[in-house]
Amino acid sequence: MTLVLEAAVLGILTGGVYALMASGLTLIFGVMRIINVGHGALVILGAYLSFVLWRNLSIDPFVSLVVTMPVMFVLGVILQVVFIRPLKTDREALSVLVTYSIALGIEGLLGYFFSSNYLQITAWYDTASFPIGDFRITYVYIYGFLLCLAILGAIFLMLYRTTFGGAIRATMLNRTAAQLVGIDVDRVSAIAFGIGMATAAAGGVVFGITNTFNPGSHYDLISRLLTIIVLGGLGSLRGAIIAALVMLVIEDITAVVISPVWASFVFFVILVAVLLVRPQGLFGLRVRERL
């Protein structure tokens, strides 16, 4: 029982990290109506950036975010402007291929510079732990969770308390209408993509401390993140956050109760079950297309 409880607590804490990564992904979908298949690769890229700063300059991984988040933000804006904005016809399909290609390119570059050996970022807080009841929790999970909570909070503040956030929400609701009322949708899209990348950088750091990773790790990650945002309902931030927490708790409990090798499988089982009952996801609105 203690094991299950421990798994549940760990699930919530890691779920926070997935919530952050997934909210970047669902934000990008909401604003641009594209699926960024490269999101996992960008998280891994974030992990490598922090890894380099930590290994070569001994910068604490959490502190390195001060550098990596702005860098990834700018990279995101560039990627959007160069590769996504030019897509005029058949955007939905082509953007999947473009972002997939970006993922392959990043995987290849990382493989070229770092080989495919597994790496992990280490710090004192990834071994030190403190007791809660019958079990101990490593500090990094708490720090990671708090970091993600802070960033998610900042995103929500930005969305609901600033004019620019209003423009983002308007674009998410209806792209054409937003354009009609004078919102620069291209600019909003570029910045939203940048924000998505910045969250990927933050997620990447925590992922890089709590997991070993190599350039190919993005495949597993992106299939989880995509499953989460489908479950939460495409374009729903709240849905993505709740789905991330629920999924990670279920996964961690499965790992304890059944077996770790089957833990990832529950993602698919739940995805199938949810789609059978609610094809639009848990929180998604049923989209009536052009009727």
Added chain:
Amino acid sequence: MNRLRDKRVLMAVGLVAVLTLTLVLPAISPESATTNMAVFTLMYVGLATAWNIMGGYTGYISLGHAGFFGFGAYALGLLLARLSIAGGYAPFLFVPVAGLLTGLMAAGVGWFALRTRAATFVIVTIAFMFMLQLLAENLTSLTGGGAGLGFPNPPWRGDFFNIPFYYAMLALAVLGLAVSWSIRRSKFGLGLLAIRDDEDKALAVGVPARAFKLTAFVISATLVGMIGSVYGYYVTFIYPQFVVDPLIGISMVLMVFLGGLGTLWGPVLGAVILEPAQLWLAYNYGASRLYLVLYSAVFLLVILLMPRGIIPSVRDLIAERRASAPAARAGAAP
């Protein structure tokens, strides 16, 4: 209308010429390096053509077709092992069975995946592929897990080794093209194109969209499963991450986009251009993984410079030339 007949005759002659050339290719150039490249190119001609039936005609992009590819390979491998079939020509007889099993599984996956519209469908296919990979790794007692699954050894040696596989892949590519061609000309195919253009409108004129989509998905997956099974026998030892390989899945998609989405010959053209290029890159840069970077650069260039693919772009160019030809058919104007 003579012009139309001329065009048809020209097409038929060209087709016969290409087919003859592919039939005798191993006799012209029997070295295994060439035939190996030919086996893989034909494999992708088949894969891209099969993918196009779902992604091109119906407009539902599947990034999980590598799952069907791998499933077909495992299905054949397990069948051969269970039935103790020895290496030789006999395993080829079981290829349709592997295809049928793949089709059955696709029917199951499609049953729920096609409840969703395009955006969610893409995601479900990706998730499906990785779950299949996971299953292949975890069901150790069945698949051998990460240790891999062996096929019976093909008895052929030297330059002849590739030849049976060459003809098997050729047969499947021709089968795929025949299926694709007959779908394109049928009322069913027209229904698929209608779904791609406007699914609700298609429903309003009686197209049973769900049954049509599912059928296209199953046909597409069955072809891919058969090709995967031949691939498995060709490489004789398969591992989860190399046979349920996302790169195979994305490659067939990009070939279709390069050649021309939803056209009959686009996938063929895309495969004939990209697969040799991919093999060349893997051969020269494979060790450094730089080939992935180059490959992705090729993709990005293709998508940005020619988003509609070669065949539609060229077709438009020709139409434009014709239209601007001065007073060519002024008398025929209505």
Added chain:
Amino acid sequence: MSLLQVDHLSKRFGGVVAVDDCTLSIPAGGITGLIGPNGSGKTTIFNLITGFIAMDEGRITFKSELIDGLGPDRVYERGIGRTFQLARIFPRLTALENLLVPVRRSGLRALFSGAGWSDERSKAMEMLEFLEISQVAGALGGSLSYGQRKLLELGAVMMAGPELVLLDEPAGGVNPALLERIADRLRTLNSRGTTFLIVEHNMSFVMNLCSEVIVVHRGRQIASGKPDAVRSDPAVLDAYLGA
């Protein structure tokens, strides 16, 4: 005997009642107008009849058979066709191909419909000629003018020979010359046996064409009868002016 009978139909979207206990009866053989102020629930009624949205309550019978709960493709199979407010055609199919898409067979049996392929082609060409758009037979739907799209959509829906066709604003956004052609073709199709139910805002179009008019307001029927009688009904004037 009515061809289509709608009883106590209701539909709410959240707190908004779009269709409220609505009862309609469409006789066979006529051209019936369905009119009402903006937002009175006309298009929603179309969507409910054709299975595009699920009703909350009510029953719909067509040719004395219950059709509620059927999907749009099954409704078309039973013999009810429809057009959309902003003409919807398949933009990447040619005009001729657009006419070849409709099928009146369900599920997997539709896969194998194609036996009379060449018959169907000549029938489609006849339809294009009837609508006077045969010159664009080979042009892509997306390249047609709005008027041509309207005609093409009408032609497509007629191809499989539905007994009843619901037209959503057939006169919307169409120039006067074309309007005349559309009205004329509808009369011809009607005389050949197709029943029409028309949602339309252009009153002179409705009054000229329709044998009967039904007025809905706030999701329910408030008047019906011959066009002239309905025009002077005080309840109708109230709905239009007081709404």
